[in-house]
Amino acid sequence: MVKKVDKGNTEVYSYERHHFYLDSNAGKQVCANCGLIALRNKASEWCVEKGCLHKLHPSYSLTMKKLTRQFEW
């Protein structure tokens, strides 16, 4: 799951607000942009807070490691 970031890659982190809608099948809030499912756990709250580009956040992998120690992501 580790992605190499090439120099010159234009993907840099910036805050993009999620666009949540209620997925009636899952009964959960799902983001229409990035597909993030809003769960009640710290990892997911962090992703919600950081917006749609949370995966590009510099501390994403570190934070996920810390917050998801107890379960597989």
Ligand SMILES: [Zn+2]
């Ligand atoms: Zn999103």
